[in-house]
Amino acid sequence: MFELLTLQHYWWLLVSILxxxxxxxxxxxxxxxxxxxxxxxxxxxxxxxxxxxxxxxxTFSALxxxxxxxxxxxxxxxxxxxxxxxxxxxxxxxxxxxxxVAYEYxxxxxxxxxxxxxxxxxxINGTLGIFLIGVALGTLFSGGxxxxxxxxxxxxxxxxxxxxxxLNPFNLAFGAMLVFLARTQGALYFLNNVDEITxxxxxxxxxxxxxxxxxxxxxxxxxxILFQDGYVYDPKTLIVSVESMKFLHTFLxxxxxxxxxxxxxxxxxxxxxxxxxxKNIYAVWWSGVGTxxxxxxxxxxxxxxxxxxxxxxxxxxxSLSVVNSSGSLYTLEVMSVASLLVPIxxxxxxxxxxxxxxxxxxxxxxxxxxxxx
Amino acid sequence: MEHTDLLVDYSRAQFALTAxxxxxxxxxxxxxxxxxxxxxxxxxxxxDEKWKTITKYWxxxxxxxxxxxxxxxxxxxxxxxxxxxxxxxxxxxxFGAPLAIEGLMxxxxxxxxxxxxxxxxxxxxxxxxxxxxxxxxxGSNLSALWILIANGWMQHPVGMKFNPDSARNEMENFAAVxxxxxxxSKFLHTIxxxxxxxxxxVISISAWYLLKKRDVAFAKKSIVVAASFGLIxxxxxxxxxxxxxxxxxxxxxxxxxxxxxxxxxxxxxGIVAFGLLESEKEINDDLDPFKxxxxxxxxxSFLGYHDINAFVPGIDDLILGNEKHNIISVKEKMIIGKKxxxxxxxxxxxxxxxxxxxxxxxxxxxxxxxxxxxYGYLKKPEGALPDVALTFYSxxxxxxxxxxxxxxxxxxLYFSMKNELTNKKWLLRLGVITLxxxxxxxxxxxxxAEVGRQPWAIQDLLPVGMAxxxxxxxxxxxxxxxxAILFTALLIAEVKIMLKQISIGPEGH
Numbered sequence: 001m002f003e004l005l006t007l008q009h010y011w012w013l014l015v016s017i018l019x020x021x022x023x024x025x026x027x028x029x030x031x032x033x034x035x036x037x038x039x040x041x042x043x044x045x046x047x048x049x050x051x052x053x054x055x056x057x058x059t060f061s062a063l064x065x066x067x068x069x070x071x072x073x074x075x076x077x078x079x080x081x082x083x084x085x086x087x088x089x090x091x092x093x094x095x096x097x098x099x100x101v102a103y104e105y106x107x108x109x110x111x112x113x114x115x116x117x118x119x120x121x122x123x124i125n126g127t128l129g130i131f132l133i134g135v136a137l138g139t140l141f142s143g144g145x146x147x148x149x150x151x152x153x154x155x156x157x158x159x160x161x162x163x164x165x166x167l168n169p170f171n172l173a174f175g176a177m178l179v180f181l182a183r184t185q186g187a188l189y190f191l192n193n194v195d196e197i198t199x200x201x202x203x204x205x206x207x208x209x210x211x212x213x214x215x216x217x218x219x220x221x222x223x224x225i226l227f228q229d230g231y232v233y234d235p236k237t238l239i240v241s242v243e244s245m246k247f248l249h250t251f252l253x254x255x256x257x258x259x260x261x262x263x264x265x266x267x268x269x270x271x272x273x274x275x276x277x278x279k280n281i282y283a284v285w286w287s288g289v290g291t292x293x294x295x296x297x298x299x300x301x302x303x304x305x306x307x308x309x310x311x312x313x314x315x316x317x318x319s320l321s322v323v324n325s326s327g328s329l330y331t332l333e334v335m336s337v338a339s340l341l342v343p344i345x346x347x348x349x350x351x352x353x354x355x356x357x358x359x360x361x362x363x364x365x366x367x368x369x370x371x372x373x
Numbered sequence: 374m375e376h377t378d379l380l381v382d383y384s385r386a387q388f389a390l391t392a393x394x395x396x397x398x399x400x401x402x403x404x405x406x407x408x409x410x411x412x413x414x415x416x417x418x419x420x421d422e423k424w425k426t427i428t429k430y431w432x433x434x435x436x437x438x439x440x441x442x443x444x445x446x447x448x449x450x451x452x453x454x455x456x457x458x459x460x461x462x463x464x465x466x467x468f469g470a471p472l473a474i475e476g477l478m479x480x481x482x483x484x485x486x487x488x489x490x491x492x493x494x495x496x497x498x499x500x501x502x503x504x505x506x507x508x509x510x511x512g513s514n515l516s517a518l519w520i521l522i523a524n525g526w527m528q529h530p531v532g533m534k535f536n537p538d539s540a541r542n543e544m545e546n547f548a549a550v551x552x553x554x555x556x557x558s559k560f561l562h563t564i565x566x567x568x569x570x571x572x573x574x575v576i577s578i579s580a581w582y583l584l585k586k587r588d589v590a591f592a593k594k595s596i597v598v599a600a601s602f603g604l605i606x607x608x609x610x611x612x613x614x615x616x617x618x619x620x621x622x623x624x625x626x627x628x629x630x631x632x633x634x635x636x637x638x639x640x641x642x643g644i645v646a647f648g649l650l651e652s653e654k655e656i657n658d659d660l661d662p663f664k665x666x667x668x669x670x671x672x673x674s675f676l677g678y679h680d681i682n683a684f685v686p687g688i689d690d691l692i693l694g695n696e697k698h699n700i701i702s703v704k705e706k707m708i709i710g711k712k713x714x715x716x717x718x719x720x721x722x723x724x725x726x727x728x729x730x731x732x733x734x735x736x737x738x739x740x741x742x743x744x745x746x747x748y749g750y751l752k753k754p755e756g757a758l759p760d761v762a763l764t765f766y767s768x769x770x771x772x773x774x775x776x777x778x779x780x781x782x783x784x785x786l787y788f789s790m791k792n793e794l795t796n797k798k799w800l801l802r803l804g805v806i807t808l809x810x811x812x813x814x815x816x817x818x819x820x821x822a823e824v825g826r827q828p829w830a831i832q833d834l835l836p837v838g839m840a841x842x843x844x845x846x847x848x849x850x851x852x853x854x855x856x857a858i859l860f861t862a863l864l865i866a867e868v869k870i871m872l873k874q875i876s877i878g879p880e881g882h
Contacts, residue, residue, distance in 0.1 A: 054488045057488065058485065060447065061480040061481050061484045063447070064447055064476050064480055065473075065476040065481070067450055067454075067476075068450065068472045068473035068475065068476040069473050071453070071468075071472055071473060072465075072469035072470045072473035073473075075461055075462055075465030075541075078453070078454040078465060079454060079459070079462040079465065082453075082455045083455055083457070083458025083842035083843070083844065084842075086455055086844045086852075087848065089451060089455050090455060093447065093448050093451055094855070094859065096444075097444040097863075098859075099444075100440050100443045101441050101444055101867070104436055105437075105440070108870045108873070108874070109873050110870055110873035112865055150540075150725070151540040151717075151721070152539060152540050152541065153462060153843070154458060154462075154843065155843035156843070156844065161845075327465070327470075327544075328466050328543040328544060330543065330544050330545060330547075331466050331469075331470055334470060335470055335473060338470075338474050339477075341477050341478060342477065345477060345481045352485050352488070352489060355496065355501075356488060356492065356493060356496055359496075369494075370429055370494075371433060371491045
């Protein structure tokens, strides 16, 4: 029906969108790090936790979905990166296990470790968890130390199993950038979701303090990407070589991507302006759409124009592209049919989100609710 | 890429640890969501506020359980990559699809409607809320469907072909994977066992209230719903268990032999009702496999092959071969398998050299031998044998416990109908203490399925020794212990919170 390469690109686009939706949804993690910044009283803190508590599972599902889509569509990446950059992924997993229980157990009597303990878990999830995911995403541009043999079985070249990525300033900047973005988005989400004037008044300061570092880091990261040497494969021989300013060329070749990127950045800026200056409750949607566009394009350029999306620093020819790492034609076809569910899923999430959030959450509501976090 | 035993052991231990912990929480979610949906349906039909209280109370306990189930679930998905990297490549083309579909179809449904179920009482209409509750139940069970399709494929791989160029198995028939008879019976057996566990959970707590003479009306209502649900679903559980055993007999004869401690194959083979294994027993020696046992004659032949006279191969037959019954020995399979491994490597080499003739020859040899390629990675024939004692005892505990649950449900329903339940203290006590047995049976079932499959990650296709990631064993050892500590710490909190909520009771809400 479709050519293999078309489906590989289709799936890379889907993975990019899923990754972008996940990054958007990390406003939950960002919000978790603001519990003691935006809230000053216990009641305020409760309302923040409960506001996030109705969304955290969606973020969690988005992460799982991102992993599942990678597994099904690009199993070699799953095998190489997860099995190789072992410590990084394991650390990420730890940061997410602790989140899952924290909401439900935080306020429960006899929770053994006390409320502050669970709040600390939320904080770790929101900072270290997001930072490490950023580092892992950064390695898609900066590379990993792996070998893939002629049976497509892989091993990592260093004993630090991925932790060496923390020595690369680009990866660190990528990680920190996501943390500041998540915090910015978290604050804007509260503005949208929580009806407590004292909290809204604090949002401006928090947004400014987090958005400015984000913007600086973003300029550094994006600049590095534009002007860095990129790996490319030869479509006929699949031999990998270096091309200087690879991603800049991709943008020049596909101006539409540059346009979407620019639109994303402008929307993000506009959202932040609306939120911080105008205290507009819809700010998070503008910045959210902007975030999704920016991240989608950033990930998507890795998979097109004969680009390598996971360069190997140990052995250039082991590098992964959508062509040498994907599922078979048949599997991609089956998965593509399954992907028709995506709009339905997005549809009911939107519908439920709107009906559940028709009115903003208040301290009184949280107190009155029989089930609250 | 041969792996050290230590690495394989720790990789298995870590996955087993995750799965065992995950499996403490998931069966309850699978069943309790339905029980709650039934309770809420009664509320919406009768508009009796008591039923709303009942629904909300069990929902509260579900939430405590659900969170930690989710926490342990995410790791399982990623551990296929982190610890089973070779596996992820060699079978990922088939295995990844159900996992991705699970995420898309089930996880979002669960997580979206979970929020409505807990926080939407005053935000959406009664009917919309009820629908959400049902959708959470359906979503969690859909999740079980896809993961068990994946697991069923590990027990009985179908619908794929090995591609020597990519050096992996590639999917050829998605319908065959989805409708794999092994997956179907496994799914039905697993979810029905979850329903039974949830029934036991509700019965146990309600019985405790009745014994304490508190929240009596609440407990009586709850216990009737649970016992009815338990009775119906335990019949489903027993019949699908029978079908599961039949599938094992057809596709995993070694697992069946281990489940029954059967060394010498026989016609009209019996099922051991109870027995104690001889620990000194070795393959093909003259020792009796049992110190003592009581057997139901012909039952294993019937269970396995639906024919009382059928021949059931034993461990000795399967390892050493049995000409009369056309069973070739593991040693011979290993020889064929090694040929396949060599032919694949030759194929790759000749292809690189551009030697088309030799390449095609190697491919021909590979195609003729690849059905036993997995055996080519085994080190010795005895390596094809799973842990007999663990498989045997787990299977028998599971079956005995499962049969008792049916009796318990009947007794509770009977005395409830006669309105005598509150006087039957012995039965209520049994109701309370059966819950741990329910959990034990769940874990045993998992052990039978997974330990009984050893040494295979994918039955006959890929041994665990070949499937692991190429990481240092120390790294896996470190993460194993970290997981063990973290899970245990969370479990302690979970149990404490749960017990506290039970002692607070429905009126505290």
